[in-house]
Amino acid sequence: MIKFEQVSKTYPGGQQALRKVDFHVEQGEMAFLTGHSGAGKSTLLKLISIMERPSVGRVLINGHDLNQITRKQIAYIRRDIGMIFQSHQLLMDKSVFDNVSLPLVIEGYTRKAIAKRVDAALEMVGLADKARNLPITLSGGEQQRVGIARAVVNRPPLLLADEPTGNLDPKLSMEIMRLFEDFNQAGVSVFIATHDLGLIARMKYRTLTLKDGKMITDGLDDSQEIGNP
Amino acid sequence: MSLLFGGRQQGAAQHKVGLLQRFLMFFVDHLRQAINSLGELYRVPFASLMTIGVLGFSITLPSTLYILVKNTEQISAQWQQASEISLFLHKRVSNANAQQLIKRLQLLPEVADVKFIPADDALKEFQALSGLGDALNYLDENPLPSVLLVVPTSKHSSPTAAGLLLDKLRKEREVDIGKLDIEWLERLYALLNITKDLVNMLAVLLFFAVALIIGNTIRLSIMNKRDEILVMKLVGATDSFIQRPFLYTGFWYGLLGGIMAWVTVALILLWVDASLQGFMQLYQMNFDITEMDTGMVFMMLGTSVTLGLVGSALSVQRHVREIEPT
Numbered sequence: 001m002i003k004f005e006q007v008s009k010t011y012p013g014g015q016q017a018l019r020k021v022d023f024h025v026e027q028g029e030m031a032f033l034t035g036h037s038g039a040g041k042s043t044l045l046k047l048i049s050i051m052e053r054p055s056v057g058r059v060l061i062n063g064h065d066l067n068q069i070t071r072k073q074i075a076y077i078r079r080d081i082g083m084i085f086q087s088h089q090l091l092m093d094k095s096v097f098d099n100v101s102l103p104l105v106i107e108g109y110t111r112k113a114i115a116k117r118v119d120a121a122l123e124m125v126g127l128a129d130k131a132r133n134l135p136i137t138l139s140g141g142e143q144q145r146v147g148i149a150r151a152v153v154n155r156p157p158l159l160l161a162d163e164p165t166g167n168l169d170p171k172l173s174m175e176i177m178r179l180f181e182d183f184n185q186a187g188v189s190v191f192i193a194t195h196d197l198g199l200i201a202r203m204k205y206r207t208l209t210l211k212d213g214k215m216i217t218d219g220l221d222d223s224q225e226i227g228n229p
Numbered sequence: 230m231s232l233l234f235g236g237r238q239q240g241a242a243q244h245k246v247g248l249l250q251r252f253l254m255f256f257v258d259h260l261r262q263a264i265n266s267l268g269e270l271y272r273v274p275f276a277s278l279m280t281i282g283v284l285g286f287s288i289t290l291p292s293t294l295y296i297l298v299k300n301t302e303q304i305s306a307q308w309q310q311a312s313e314i315s316l317f318l319h320k321r322v323s324n325a326n327a328q329q330l331i332k333r334l335q336l337l338p339e340v341a342d343v344k345f346i347p348a349d350d351a352l353k354e355f356q357a358l359s360g361l362g363d364a365l366n367y368l369d370e371n372p373l374p375s376v377l378l379v380v381p382t383s384k385h386s387s388p389t390a391a392g393l394l395l396d397k398l399r400k401e402r403e404v405d406i407g408k409l410d411i412e413w414l415e416r417l418y419a420l421l422n423i424t425k426d427l428v429n430m431l432a433v434l435l436f437f438a439v440a441l442i443i444g445n446t447i448r449l450s451i452m453n454k455r456d457e458i459l460v461m462k463l464v465g466a467t468d469s470f471i472q473r474p475f476l477y478t479g480f481w482y483g484l485l486g487g488i489m490a491w492v493t494v495a496l497i498l499l500w501v502d503a504s505l506q507g508f509m510q511l512y513q514m515n516f517d518i519t520e521m522d523t524g525m526v527f528m529m530l531g532t533s534v535t536l537g538l539v540g541s542a543l544s545v546q547r548h549v550r551e552i553e554p555t
Contacts, residue, residue, distance in 0.1 A: 049463075051554050062233045072467070073232055079465035080233045089460050103464045110254065150464065157234055 001027045001158060001189040002048060007057035009043050009213075017043040019213040020057070025191055025206075027062075027157075030184040032200050033193040035210035041193040044210065045162050048191075049081055050074045061158065079107060082151030082188075086163035088143045090135040090150075096122070097131040100149045107154060121149040125179060141172040148179060152188075159183060161192040165199065173199055259473075266477035269450075270485075277482075280446050284486025287439045288533050289493040291432035292525075296498065298424050300519050314395050316377040317406040320348075327375055330403050334377070339385040339394045344378040351376060374405060387418075436536055443482055443540025447475050451548045458552045472545045476538060479545075483537020487530035494521060494529075 002025040009018040017040045025031050035041050046052040047059050050066055059066045061077075069077055090099050100121055104114045122128045125145040127138075135143050144164060151159060159180065165173035177199060184190045194200065200207055209217040231237040270277040318327060324347055331343050346354075351373040356365050379398065381391050391409055399407040451458070461471055502518045521529075 046555075064233050069232070075462070075465045075467040075470075076232050077465075078463065080231055080237065083463060085463075089463060091457055091460055102461065106461065106464065106466045106470055108254070108258070157237065 001025050001029065001062060002191060003060040003063075004044075004047075005058045005060070007047065007054045007059060009040075009047065009052065010055045017213050018047075018054075018210075021210075021213075021215050023208055023215060023218055025189060027189055028184070028187055029206065030180065030190040031192070031206040031208060032203070033191065033208045033210065034195060034197065034200060036195065039210040040213040041195075041210055042162060043213075045160055045191075045193055048160060049083055050077055079103065079154065080156050080158060082154075082156040082159045084144075084147050084151045084159070084161040084164045086166040088135070088147045090143060090146055092134065092136050094134075095131065096127065096133050096135060096138070096146050099135060099146055100153050102150060103154045117153055118149075121153040124152070124182070125149045140167050141175070144168065144176060145179070148176070152183060155188075157188060159188055159190045161190070161194075163194055164192060165194060165196055170198070174202075177203060262474055263477045263480070266474050267481050269474075269478065270481055280442070280482055281485045281489055283442050284439050284482060284533060284537070285489030285493060287435045288486065288490035288529060288536075289497075291428055291435060292490060292494050292521075292529055293497055294424075294428040294431070296494065296519065296521065296525075298421060298428060301421060301424075303519060313410055314379040314381065314391065314398060315408045315410070316379060316398055316401075316404050317374045317408070318377065318403050319405045320374055322375065322403045324375070326403060327377070330401060331377065333401075334379060334398070337394075337397075339381050339390070339397075340379055341382040342380040344380075346376040346378065348373050348375045436532065439486075439536045440540040440543065443479055443537055444544035446482070447479060447541040447544040448548050450478065451475060451544065451552070455552055458549065459554050462552070463554050468549050471549050475545045475549070476541050479537040479539075479541025480534060481537070482541075483534035484530065486537065487533030490529055490533065491521070491526055 002023075004021045004023050007018055007021045008016070010016045021040075021044065033041055033044060043052060047054055047066075048061065050069060053067070061080075066077070091102075097118055100118045101114045104117060109117070118131070119128065122131055125148050127142060127145055127149065130138060130142065130146075135146055138146065144167075148164070151161075161180070164180075165176050168176065173196060180190050180192065181203075206219060207217070208215060318330075322330075327345060327347070331345055334340050334343050348371050352365065352371050355373065356362060359365075379394075381394050385391060385394055395407050395409045398404060458471055498518060498520060505518055
């Protein structure tokens, strides 16, 4: 599903964020990406959502080389990827319903279809009764779940999450992770960047570890080791 | 359309929505966005009114000047004697021959009226006016020729048309010299042409300024919505989708500014008309001020809307592209 082939990324100014990263997340797989701050996690995710382009190497999604994607096509790529952010990226002056429906409005769904799908997505994340609220009136965990509802509302085959539990306590974090597991079981590929190693340890999924822009481990067994630097 | 996942259908295509409904939805969507944009203007009435005011007054000025020029042209066209043609006849032409010539001239379609001043009358007038009095009685013969004053119809009283008529009249056998009292009229027309050029230039400059002002206003509202645009881009909105509401905002600015200009020009004309009537009475003439006709109103609104759209399009293309999530 997501395939990196010898990908390096050097930012203007010479900072090397990724060095020859090579990995493959299969279709329907759930995997974690971890590493310290500045190890290149965010850069890696940005390469998948084409917020950045690789300096060297290829990034492929479902066998399509993202280097071939033109500027105008980027919007369509992002419709296939549900993205979840640590900072939620919600529109604070719009209701929860309007926030979640945004991807559907952009794709030109009819009103009826939008209402149906948004209700279903909010139901999934347990916020069915908060549709008319403004995000600002919700707690951090609830805001994150609004973000998740928005990411899954048009049923993308791939979910990307960047520190989705960053500001949440362990119990809420676990709830969020359970949500991702549910989506994964429904066939969605899920790729989560987090530095919450305790959480990863409890989840037992494949874990990719970045250090100074290099992929140092790729697997289940090694995930615990990074916990004690 | 999904680029990455061949079998994945999205949006309207997924629901097997009929072609007709999709076609209708396109207009419904646009209408909804247009109304939303109008609503945004309504929510910040003061700022919107200022922008609309700038647009309205900028279009009012050239429009008013244009109407002024047009009216001056009409007033000058009313001064028929301005292009009165004096025909001095050969001395050998008898009064009877002159009468025949008058009849021929009156049949010409360009001619409205012909006045005959026989040589004797001319001499009497000269005697009365010049103060030479009896001295003229010592002349052996009347040195003055008979004169025909030809007034062309209003259609042929413009300098060029009257000039053509003069050439035609000169060819008459009986005519010695033909003269057209045209000089001051030519000056007036030249002045009017300069004014017209100035009005046009002023209009172009003002229109340019208006497009820039609209562009800047739209730029500010794009900057205000930076966060929203970022989020929209993150969830897969195309540039054109994001641009559309701003283009509609430009459209509304244009339309409302145009309507404002229309009302202002109408008020100015109403005001000027009263004082103009007084002025025209001094010259014992009737004159109805030319109001804006439908064509002119449409032109004003069209120009205004075009300026709004051009201004916002210029701004939107640059600035929406610049905002990219990082």
